[in-house]
Amino acid sequence: MKIGIVGAGRLGSAFGLYATRRGAEEVGYYSRTQASTVAAASLVGDVGRVYTDVASLIRESDWIVLTVPDDEIPEVVQKLAEEGDVEGKLVFHMSGAASSEVLLPMKQIGAHTASLHPLQSFADGCSGADKLETTVFGIEGEVAAVSVLEEWLTAAKNRYFIITATQKPLYHAAAAVVSNGLTGVVDFALHLMAAAGIEEKTALSALLPLIEGTVQNIQEKGVAEALTGPIARGDIGTIVRHTEAIAGQAPQLLENYQMLGRLTLATACQSQLRDPKRIARLQELLSE
Structure with a gap:
């Protein structure tokens, strides 16, 4: 051939x-x-x-x-x-x-x-x-x-x-979100680290094992069960601290944090987060 x-x-x-x-x-x-x-x-x-x-x-x-x-x-x-x-x-x-x-x-x-x-x-x-x-x-x-x-x-x-x-455009949109979107999310995280005074190279070396562990959890448990962190736990106090700190020290990043938080909340509601009051409060915090 x-x-x-x-x-x-x-x-x-x-x-x-x-x-x-x-x-x-x-x-x-x-x-x-x-x-x-x-x-x-x-x-x-x-x-x-x-x-x-x-x-x-x-x-x-x-x-x-x-x-x-x-x-x-x-x-x-x-x-x-x-x-x-x-x-x-x-x-x-x-x-x-x-x-x-x-x-x-x-x-x-x-x-x-x-x-x-x-x-x-x-x-x-x-x-x-x-x-x-x-x-x-x-x-x-x-x-x-x-x-x-x-x-x-x-x-x-x-x-x-x-x-x-x-079907192809939707299929490709999914692929772009996973590949290109992930890169954008990592870049966003590095901006948050920079706002906290952590240099990019140091921040990236610290975040990569976390990314790899998350991917492994998704592979082993599926998306909904692999989700960890404050939104999955319904930890309102932590999200308040996040939003207040970002609003005060890096306000240009708040909108993206809230947008990603809403996506995460939708995943959390699939299996882990069931309390209607916590869900409502988190929705409010991530939409203000």
């Missing part, structure tokens, strides 16, 4: 290396910049190939994979449809939010189209390829294309699930 990848960024580099570990006999790259194309092809070793024109990549590939930014996909698809013969080839993009419908120009000229999204974040190609070994994928697209990707992921021992084009 020969794979042609359009886009040589972190995701394209990681997927190409992962594909070589899964038996791809050749992984070719085409990108806007020669330097990134060469770097990505070099990463996969002897099976890597650099393409300077996309028509050649299309002609010589069995699978054509788009790993360009989401906003660029329509333009790239149109160019691919004009440049080469994709009859019978598998064409898929790896965007989380866009569906395979964006590949319609390719489908209309005979390609089998899908989207394949890894529920993962990528810092670089090498570590990304390692992460892909255990990543869960979301697949969406036409039946023939989905079947090929299902078979491939099953052989690779990767878990996956199949979604529809309508």
Whole structure:
């Protein structure tokens, strides 16, 4: 199997290396910049190939994979449809939010189209390829294309699930909340630490074990039972101290604290917090 990848960024580099570990006999790259194309092809070793024109990549590939930014996909698809013969080839993009419908120009000229999204974040190609070994994928697209990707992921021992084009934006929103939202929450916590006079590097090294422990608890007990802390206990006095201190020393952070508190309260009410009076008082404190 020969794979042609359009886009040589972190995701394209990681997927190409992962594909070589899964038996791809050749992984070719085409990108806007020669330097990134060469770097990505070099990463996969002897099976890597650099393409300077996309028509050649299309002609010589069995699978054509788009790993360009989401906003660029329509333009790239149109160019691919004009440049080469994709009859019978598998064409898929790896965007989380866009569906395979964006590949319609390719489908209309005979390609089998899908989207394949890894529920993962990528810092670089090498570590990304390692992460892909255990990543869960979301697949969406036409039946023939989905079947090929299902078979491939099953052989690779990767878990996956199949979604529809309508479901995909919600699915991706959930992924963004967990990955990007968590990063934002950690940054918010670091601002609170800074307001308390604790330097960022020290604060982060202290918070990371707490984050890791929380993730482990969620994995072992589920979200509702893993929740700990003052809101889960209905500890009104502690929340009062929190809000008063933030209002007095870092008022610009209070709104976010209250917003996150309301989300936490909704989780606490699923199983741990049952006292109506405490719930009402906490709702009041987190809405003032």
